[in-house]
Each structure stands twice: as structure tokens, then as C-alpha cells.
Amino acid sequence: MRTSRLEAFSDGVLAIIITIMVLELEIPHEPTWSGLAESATGFLTYALSFVYVGIYWSNHHHMFQVVEQISGAVLWANLHLLFWLSLLPFTTAWMDETSFEQTPTIVYGLNLLLAAIAYYGLQLTIFAGPGGERLRTALGVDLKGRLSPVIYLVGIALSFLASWPAVAAFVTAALVWLVPDRRVERFLRDERDLA
Amino acid sequence: MRTSRLEAFSDGVLAIIITIMVLELEIPHEPTWSGLAESATGFLTYALSFVYVGIYWSNHHHMFQVVEQISGAVLWANLHLLFWLSLLPFTTAWMDETSFEQTPTIVYGLNLLLAAIAYYGLQLTIFAGPGGERLRTALGVDLKGRLSPVIYLVGIALSFLASWPAVAAFVTAALVWLVPDRRVERFLRDERDLA
Amino acid sequence: MRTSRLEAFSDGVLAIIITIMVLELEIPHEPTWSGLAESATGFLTYALSFVYVGIYWSNHHHMFQVVEQISGAVLWANLHLLFWLSLLPFTTAWMDETSFEQTPTIVYGLNLLLAAIAYYGLQLTIFAGPGGERLRTALGVDLKGRLSPVIYLVGIALSFLASWPAVAAFVTAALVWLVPDRRVERFLRDERDLA
Amino acid sequence: MRTSRLEAFSDGVLAIIITIMVLELEIPHEPTWSGLAESATGFLTYALSFVYVGIYWSNHHHMFQVVEQISGAVLWANLHLLFWLSLLPFTTAWMDETSFEQTPTIVYGLNLLLAAIAYYGLQLTIFAGPGGERLRTALGVDLKGRLSPVIYLVGIALSFLASWPAVAAFVTAALVWLVPDRRVERFLRDERDLA
Numbered sequence: 001m002r003t004s005r006l007e008a009f010s011d012g013v014l015a016i017i018i019t020i021m022v023l024e025l026e027i028p029h030e031p032t033w034s035g036l037a038e039s040a041t042g043f044l045t046y047a048l049s050f051v052y053v054g055i056y057w058s059n060h061h062h063m064f065q066v067v068e069q070i071s072g073a074v075l076w077a078n079l080h081l082l083f084w085l086s087l088l089p090f091t092t093a094w095m096d097e098t099s100f101e102q103t104p105t106i107v108y109g110l111n112l113l114l115a116a117i118a119y120y121g122l123q124l125t126i127f128a129g130p131g132g133e134r135l136r137t138a139l140g141v142d143l144k145g146r147l148s149p150v151i152y153l154v155g156i157a158l159s160f161l162a163s164w165p166a167v168a169a170f171v172t173a174a175l176v177w178l179v180p181d182r183r184v185e186r187f188l189r190d191e192r193d194l195a
Numbered sequence: 196m197r198t199s200r201l202e203a204f205s206d207g208v209l210a211i212i213i214t215i216m217v218l219e220l221e222i223p224h225e226p227t228w229s230g231l232a233e234s235a236t237g238f239l240t241y242a243l244s245f246v247y248v249g250i251y252w253s254n255h256h257h258m259f260q261v262v263e264q265i266s267g268a269v270l271w272a273n274l275h276l277l278f279w280l281s282l283l284p285f286t287t288a289w290m291d292e293t294s295f296e297q298t299p300t301i302v303y304g305l306n307l308l309l310a311a312i313a314y315y316g317l318q319l320t321i322f323a324g325p326g327g328e329r330l331r332t333a334l335g336v337d338l339k340g341r342l343s344p345v346i347y348l349v350g351i352a353l354s355f356l357a358s359w360p361a362v363a364a365f366v367t368a369a370l371v372w373l374v375p376d377r378r379v380e381r382f383l384r385d386e387r388d389l390a
Numbered sequence: 391m392r393t394s395r396l397e398a399f400s401d402g403v404l405a406i407i408i409t410i411m412v413l414e415l416e417i418p419h420e421p422t423w424s425g426l427a428e429s430a431t432g433f434l435t436y437a438l439s440f441v442y443v444g445i446y447w448s449n450h451h452h453m454f455q456v457v458e459q460i461s462g463a464v465l466w467a468n469l470h471l472l473f474w475l476s477l478l479p480f481t482t483a484w485m486d487e488t489s490f491e492q493t494p495t496i497v498y499g500l501n502l503l504l505a506a507i508a509y510y511g512l513q514l515t516i517f518a519g520p521g522g523e524r525l526r527t528a529l530g531v532d533l534k535g536r537l538s539p540v541i542y543l544v545g546i547a548l549s550f551l552a553s554w555p556a557v558a559a560f561v562t563a564a565l566v567w568l569v570p571d572r573r574v575e576r577f578l579r580d581e582r583d584l585a
Numbered sequence: 586m587r588t589s590r591l592e593a594f595s596d597g598v599l600a601i602i603i604t605i606m607v608l609e610l611e612i613p614h615e616p617t618w619s620g621l622a623e624s625a626t627g628f629l630t631y632a633l634s635f636v637y638v639g640i641y642w643s644n645h646h647h648m649f650q651v652v653e654q655i656s657g658a659v660l661w662a663n664l665h666l667l668f669w670l671s672l673l674p675f676t677t678a679w680m681d682e683t684s685f686e687q688t689p690t691i692v693y694g695l696n697l698l699l700a701a702i703a704y705y706g707l708q709l710t711i712f713a714g715p716g717g718e719r720l721r722t723a724l725g726v727d728l729k730g731r732l733s734p735v736i737y738l739v740g741i742a743l744s745f746l747a748s749w750p751a752v753a754a755f756v757t758a759a760l761v762w763l764v765p766d767r768r769v770e771r772f773l774r775d776e777r778d779l780a
Contacts, residue, residue, distance in 0.1 A: 005202060005256055007590060012210030012402075015597030018671070020218060023605060025675050031686035047668070054664040058657070061590055072253070072380075076373070079249040083242070086217050094222050101226035178661070185657075200397060200451055207405030207597075215413060267448070267575075271568070274444040278437070281408070285415050296421035395592060395646055402600030410608060462643070462770075466763070469639040473632070476603070480610050491616035 003064050006078060010060060013082045017089060018053040021046055024093035042096045048171060049092040052112065055177040056085060056119065062184040066135045067126055077118070077125040084115040100163035109156040109166060112173070116149045138187035148173050198259050201273060205255060208277045212284060213248040216241055219288035237291045243366060244287040247307065250372040251280060251314070257379040261330045262321055272313070272320040279310040295358035304351040304361060307368070311344045333382035343368050393454050396468060400450060403472045407479060408443040411436055414483035435486045438561060439478050442502065445567040446475060446509070452574040456525045457516055467508070467515040474505040490553035499546040499556060502563070506539045528577035538563050588649050591663060595645060598667045602674060603638040606631055609678035627681045633756060634677045637697065640762040641670060641704065647769040651720045652711055662703070662710040669700040685748035694741040694751060697758070701734045723772035733758050 025042050028035035060081075067074075091111040095104040123145070127136050139145075155169030220237050223230035255276075262269075286306040290299040318340070322331050334340075350364030415432050418425035450471075457464075481501040485494040513535070517526050529535075545559030610627050613620035645666075652659075676696040680689040708730070712721050724730075740754030 002260075005206065008203065008593065009206045009210055009252060011590065011594045012207055012597055013214055015594055016211055016214040016601055018667075019598055019601040020215065020605065022671050022675050023218065023608065027675070027679050027682055031679075031683035031689050033688055036688065036692065050664075050668055050671070054661070057594060058660055058664075061594075061660075065587075072377070075253055075256075076249070079245075079253075082213075083245055086214055086245070090217050090220050090222070094226075097222060098226035103228055103231065104226050107231065197455075200401065203398065204401045204405055204447060204451075207402055208409055211406055211409040215410065218413065267572070270448055270451075271444070274440075274448075277408075278440055281412050281440070285412050285417070289417050289421075292417055293421035298423055298426065299421050302426065392650075395596065398593065399596045399600055399642060399646075402597055403604055406601055406604040410605065413608065465643055465646075466639070469635075469643075472603075473635055476607050476635070480607050480612070484612050484616075487612055488616035493618055493621065494616050497621065 003067055003070050006070055006075060007061075007064055010078060010082060011057070013086065014053055014057045014060070017086055018050055018057075021049055021089045021092060024089055024096075026097075041099060045092050045096045048167075048174065049088050051174050051178070052115075053085060053088065055174065056081075056115070059119070059177075063123070063126070063135065063139075065184060065188065066138045068131050068134075069129070070126075071129045073125050074122070074129060077122040081115065081118040081122050084111060084118050087111055088115075100167060102159055102163060105159045105163045105166050106156055109152050109159065109170060112170060113149055113152040113156070116145075116152060120145060120149075138184050140183060144176055147176060151176070198262055198265050201265055201270060202256075202259055205273060205277060206252070208281065209248055209252045209255070212281055213245055213252075216244055216284045216287060219284055219291075221292075236294060240287050240291045243362075243369065244283050246369050246373070247310075248280060248283065250369065251276075251310070254314070254372075258318070258321070258330065258334075260379060260383065261333045263326050263329075264324070265321075266324045268320050269317070269324060272317040276310065276313040276317050279306060279313050282306055283310075295362060297354055297358060300354045300358045300361050301351055304347050304354065304365060307365060308344055308347040308351070311340075311347060315340060315344075333379050335378060339371055342371065346371070393457055393460050396460055396465060397451075397454055400468060400472060401447070403476065404443055404447045404450070407476055408440055408447075411439055411479045411482060414479055414486075416487075431489060432486045435482050438557075438564065439482045441564050441568070442505075443475060443478065445564065446471075446505070449509070449567075453513070453516070453525065453529075455574060455578065456528045458521050458524075459519070460516075461519050463515050464512070464519060467512040471505065471508040471512050474501060474508050477501055478505075490557060492549055492553060495549045495553045495556050496546055499542050499549060499560065502560060503539055503542040503546070506535075506542060510535060510539075528574055530573060534566055537566065541566070588652055588655050591655055591660060592646075592649055595663060595667060596642070598671065599638055599642045599645070602671055603635055603642075606634055606674045606677060609674055609681075611682075626684060630677050630681045633752075633759065634673050636759050636763070637700075638670060638673065640759065641666075641700070644704070644762075648708070648711070648720065648724075650769060650773065651723045653716050653719075654714070655711075656714050658710050659707070659714060662707040666700065666703040666707050669696060669703050672696055673700075685752060687744055687748060690744045690748045690751050691741055694737050694744065694755060697755060698734055698737040698741070701730075701737060705730060705734075723769050725768060729761055732761065736761070 025046055026039060028039050088111060091104070091108045095101075095108045098104045123135070123139070123142075126132050151169050151173040155166040155173070158169055159166035220241055221234060223234050283306060286299070286303045290296075290303045293299045318330070318334070318337075321327050346364050346368040350361040350368070353364055354361035415436055416429060418429050478501060481494070481498045485491075485498045488494045513525070513529070513532075516522050541559050541563040545556040545563070548559055549556035610631055611624060613624050673696060676689070676693045680686075680693045683689045708720070708724070708727075711717050736754055736758040740751040740758070743754055744751035
């Protein structure tokens with residue numbers, strides 16, 4: 001099966017998730033700077049979730065550059081990942097509307113954790129399929145992929161004390177991914193050089 | 196006519212349907228676990244409709260791998276399918292908001308049934324067109340395609356007794372499709388082997 | 391300039407327009423058939439606008455199969471068309487919520503008229519550009535394209551008497567387009583046969 | 586890395602931004618022309634933001650026709666641009682709902698300014714990467730790109746006096762971009778002629 005249509009569909013879903021979150025941003029009631037300031041947390045959580053969806057899109061994009069054929073199992077592992085990401089507008093809005101109350105913050109962390117697990121599951125499914133060895137070699141020891149769930153768990157644990165350290169953990173895990181990751185690019189270049 | 200733009204448009208519509216359903220999920224009023232629990236049925240119906248749209252996307256994807264040319268009739272049969280699927284966010288939200296009252300549950304089942312009939316109509320339209328014979332051979336006896344409408348009808352009938360068995364029927368019909376279906380893949384491989 | 395990205399962007403916008411209209415459909419207040427019946431006009435106007443966006447997508451698709459190069463002017467003429475189509479969810483919702491009051495019905499007709507004029511402007515812009523002669527030959531005397539605005543004007547005029555004949559006119563104009571139109575297909579086949 | 590998927594994702598996000606703004610347009614409360622007139626400013630700001638997103642799409646499209654390879658930095662500079670553009674539905678709705686109060690008008694101008702800066706940052710990032718020299722040659726002295734932020738700043742300054750001159754400035758900056766810009770087309774033609 002060709003990867004192009006799976007990529008196009010995933011791009012579509014991720015583009016919509018990243019964009020409809022703005023519909024959950026509440027328009028300030030007062031036409032003033034202090035009115036806008038009340039929306040400030042909404043703006044920050046919007047930016048955080050925007051960056052997360054951007055990270056997943058970027059990683060997804062890199063991963064499927066190495067994949068050449070997809071099976072039905074990969075297709076469903078991919079939908080599983082999209083499912084958890086599609087809940088981000090919901091968990092983001094809840095955390096924001098309650099101004100980072102404990103439960104919504106935990107739920108947001110759980111959403112990030114479940115998306116990370118789904119992403120890991122997608123990787124394993126590709127590893128097990130035809131050509132999976134190639135991706136495994138390209139990714140090597142996936143340090144970041146292993147670190148992220150740990151940070152989310154730390155964040156969830158911290159949220160039992162207070163919400164801000166939890167949010168700080170979620171921001172940290174995002175920053176880790178912003179550091180450029182050249183594994184796939186290097187792998188493709190090496191492969192080309194060998195050929 | 197090329198199939199690529201029809202596929203791209205269908206992917207776009209399905210990606211939007213699958214994603215905007217999250218906008219119908221009501222944000223819990225209380226920032227507590229019991230507040231979230233009240234949204235639990237919404238979450239389950241969201242997951243169910245998400246899986247259904249995923250199934251249609253996957254089947255659509257498989258079907259059009261075998262189709263090479265499309266006529267105007269196929270184009271409208273495809274829009275007919277997208278029409279019924281586009282109503283899923285509406286019927287899902289209604290069933291959820293009323294906590295599975297009888298009428299909304301029947302209407303949800305009817306929506307699934309009408310989408311299944313539209314999908315069957317799309318198949319027949321492709322069969323009748325140029326190259327249709329090829330898809331007919333690839334699909335063989337479409338057991339699942341024939342079974343699903345029966346399960347929906349059983350579900351609709353059950354909803355006159357109670358809503359939960361009806362929902363169980365709708366879940367069952369989805370599970371049937373999750374079992375991997377390798378007809379198209381096998382057909383394309385056999386064809387390649389013969390060439 | 392390549393047409394592929396203009397087609398992809400237009401497909402995206404049309405896919406979103408056709409799908410988000412469902413968000414304007416009001417969930418019935420009562421979980422009963424009579425509650426659903428109150429949403430019935432909403433359902434009908436939704437179906438009508440769905441068909442219209444489908445018609446524009448189909449015509450757009452056909453037209454750009456014959457176009458090979460696009461200029462900046464075509465790009466803006468295309469955005470002009472998308473602008474009027476993007477207002478359909480708004481005018482549809484207004485007409486529906488007021489149960490076909492006179493002014494909203496006229497405004498819906500005007501929206502259809504302005505979209506038709508924008509489509510005609512897009513055709514003229516392509517005619518004037520490189521390779522435009524080819525599209526002009528393929529389309530021939532565009533009877534339907536000339537008839538539709540007349541029907542919209544008749545519908546708008548009728549709405550000063552009552553809304554239902556106006557809506558009937560809008561439905562008629564849609565039905566005219568559902569009759570298959572093989573000009574582009576025939577043109578491309580003839581061209582291929584000549585080569 | 587291929588540019589095609591970055592273009593497809595950006596097209597998706599821009600298509601959604603340009604279309605969901607219509608969801609923020611309030612349906613008039615009265616089914617009359619004066620009811621519609623109350624929505625008139627909403628309509629105008631909608632048209633303005635529609636044109637701006639159209640301009641960014643058109644410029645983005647032109648720019649990436651000259652770019653052949655993208656690095657991770659370009660990917661994030663592109664997401665940065667999409668982030669500011671994705672806030673346009675929010676700032677547009679606020680400015681409209683408050684009927685052009687001073688603060689929301691300033692915020693709208695800031696949004697335009699930040700998007701322009703992000704676009705400039707995206708250009709610089711591409712210039713610095715592989716093949717960047719080619720885009721630099723194609724764009725030449727980017728007069729419009731330099732002029733726009735100045736006009737936005739003038740608009741923001743004017744909004745301290747009154748809102749209408751500020752909006753007039755934002756409209757002017759849009760009109761500057763509607764004048765066709767043939768740099769990229771000319772560059773690609775010249776290059777082809779040389780080859």
C-alpha cells in the first residue's frame with residue numbers, strides 16, 4: 001500500500017486539530033488589555049498544544065520518509081495516534097477554562113502520555129512490518145521518545161502538589177523536541193552516499 | 196478522469212468529519228473526575244464514530260487502489276457517501292447529549308445504515324463503469340459489506356427494547372471491520388505476480 | 391505555475407465548507423421524532439448547500455483538468471470564488487434558523503448568484519491566459535453556466551411573493567447540474583484520439 | 586527533505602483558517618436587512634482577513650516554488666508563521682464583536698505585524714539553508730515585504746487616534762499585495778530560458 005494517502009490523511013487531521021483549537025479560545029468580554037490578559041492562559045495553552053501537534057507532525061513526517069510500504073496494522077496504529085491527538089483541543093480547553101485546576105491538568109498530561117504511547121506503538125508496528133528494519137536503523141536508540149513519557153509522568157505526579165510545576169514539565173518535554181533531531185536526515189544521506 | 200483529486204477531496208472531508216466531532220464534546224462543568232465522568236458517554240460515542248470514519252477511510256482507500264478511472268456518476272456516488280458520513284457529528288452529538296434516548300439511538304443507527312447503503316451504491320457504480328470488473332474480482336464475495344447493514348438493522352430493532360443492546364450492535368459491526376481484510380492487498384499482489 | 395497546489399488548496403477549502411455546515415445544524419432539544427422534525431428544514435438546506443458545494447467542486451475539477459498553467463490573476467479569481475462559497479454556511483444557517491423568512495432567502499439566492507458570477511469570472515480569466523483557448527473549445531457554449539444565474543434571479547424575484555417557490559428555484563438550478571455533463575470528458579477523449 | 590508535504594500541510598492549515606472564520610460570523614438576530622446590516626462590519630473584517638490569508642497562501646506558494654530542499658529549521662519557521670496566522674480568526678472576531686474598539690484593533694494590527702515578521706523569519710531561514718541563494722536572487726529587493734510592517738506600525742499608531750484610519754491602513758497594506766508580483770514567475774522563466 002502506498003504511504004502517500006496515509007500521509008495526506010494524517011496531514012489533514014493534524015492541520016485541522018492544530019487550527020480548530022483557536023475556536024475554543026474565548027473572545028475577551030471587555031475590549032481592553034485587562035480583558036485580553038484574562039485570555040492569556042488560554043493563549044499559552046493554545047501555544048503549547050500548537051507546538052505539540054507541530055512536533056508530532058514533524059516526527060510523523062520524518063518517520064514516514066523512511067517507510068515505504070504500509071500494512072493494515074500500520075493504518076490502524078496511525079489512526080490510534082490521531083485519536084489521542086484529536087482530543088487535545090478538548091483537554092486543552094478544559095485545562096484553560098478551569099485555569100489549571102488539578103484534575104484537568106492531570107487529564108492534559110494523560111492525553112500527552114497516551115499520544116506518546118500511541119506514537120511508540122506506531123513505531124513498533126512499522127518495525128514489525130516489511131522494511132521495518134530500515135526505520136529501526138534510522139532511528140537508533142530513540143532517547144527523546146523514551147524520555148518524553150517519563151517527563152509526562154513526572155508532570156502528572158507534580159500536579160498533585162500544584163499545577164504550575166506540572167505545566168512546566170509539559171513545556172520542558174516540548175522544548176526537548178524543538179532541539180533539531182537529524183537522525184532521519186543523516187540516515188537518508190548516509191544511505192544515498194553508500195549507493 | 197484521474198482518481199487522485201477525488202481521493203484528496205474525500206480524504207479532506209473525512210479528516211474534517213473525524214476531527215470536528217471533538218468540537219461537539221462538551222467541556223465538563225466541574226473541574227473534577229466526576230465532572231469528567233459525566234462526559235464519559237460523549238467520549239465513548241466520539242470513539243465509536245471516530246472508528247467508523249476510520250473504517251470508511253480505510254475501505255475507501257483500499258477500493259480506490261484498484262480503480263483507475265472515474266466517471267461523473269462515481270463522483271456523485273462518492274459525494275452521496277460523504278453526505279451521510281458528514282451527518283455523523285450531528286447524530287453522534289444528539290445521541291450523546293440525550294444519554295442514549297431511544298429516538299436519537301435509532302437515528303444514529305439509521306445514519307450508519309444509510310452510509311453503508313451509500314457505500315454499497317458507490318461500489319455498484321464503480322462496478323458498472325470502465326475497469327469495474329477488476330474491482331469486482333478484487334472484492335469477491337463482500338461478506339462484511341453484506342453483514343454490516345444486517346447488524347445495523349438488528350441494532351435499530353433492539354433499540355425499541357433498550358438503547359444499550361443497540362449500541363452494542365453498532366460496536367460489534369465496527370469490530371467486524373477492525374479484523375484485517377487483505378482482499379485488495381492479496382489481489383494486487385496476485386496481479387503483480389502474474390505480470 | 392503548477393495547477394496542482396491551487397487544486398489542493400481549493401479542494402481543502404471546499405472540503406471544509408461542505409463539512410463545517412453540519413456544525414450549524416442545531417441539535418434537537420427534545421429526544422423525539424417531533425424534535426427531529428423541527429430540525430428538518432435545517433437538514434434540507436444542509437443537503438441543498440452540500441449539493442451546491444459538490445457541484446462547484448465537480449465543475450472546478452473538470453475545468454482545471456484542461457488548464458495547464460495558471461497566472462496570478464487566475465489565483466485571485468479562484469480565491470474570489472472560494473470567498474463567496476465560504477459564506478454559504480453563514481447564509482444557509484440564517485435561512486434555516488429563520489425558517490425561510492423573506493430576507494434570508496433573498497440573501498441565500500444572492501450568495502448563489504455571486505458565486506456563479508465569480509465562477510464565470512474565473513472562466514473568463516482562464517480564457518484570457520495562456521492555454522485559455524483550449525478550455526474555451528472544451529466548454530463550448532456553456533448553456534448551464536448561462537442558465538443558472540437566470541434561475542437564481544427568478545428565485546430571488548419569487549421570494550418577494552413567498553419563500554417556497556424561491557427555494558424551489560434554487561433546487562431546480564442544482565438539479566440542472568446533476569444531469570451529467572460530459573463536455574470536458576468528451577473533449578479530452580477527442581484530443582487523445584486525434585493524437 | 587521534500588517540500589511537498591510541508592506545502593500540503595501548510596495548504597491544509599491555511600485552508601482551514603480561511604474557512605473557519607465564517608463560524609465566528611454571528612447569525613443576525615432579526616431576519617431583516619437591518620439585522621443583516623448589524624453584521625456588516627463582521628462581513629468586512631471577514632473579507633479583510635480572508636484576503637490576508639489569501640495573500641499569505643499566494644506568497645507561500647510562490648516562495649516554495651523556488652525552494653527545493655527544506656531543513657528542520659525551515660519546518661519550524663513555517664510552523665511559527667502558521668501559528669500567528671491561526672490566531673487571525675480570534676483577533677478578527679474580537680475586533681468585529683467590539684465594533685473596532687481601540688484595543689482589539691491594535692491587537693489585530695499586532696497580529697498582522699507578527700505574521701509579517703514570522704514570514705520574514707521564514708525567508709531568512711530559507712536563505713541560510715541549502716539552495717537559499719536561489720530564492721534570494723529570485724526575490725531581489727523585497728520592497729513589499731519591507732513596506733508592509735511599516736504600514737502595520739502606522740496603522741497601530743493611528744489606532745490611538747481612532748480605529749477607522751487604522752483599519753484603512755490594514756486595508757491599504759492588503760491592496761499593495763493584490764497588485765500582481767511577477768518576480769518568481771520572471772525568475773523561473775529566465776532560468777528556463779538560460780537552460
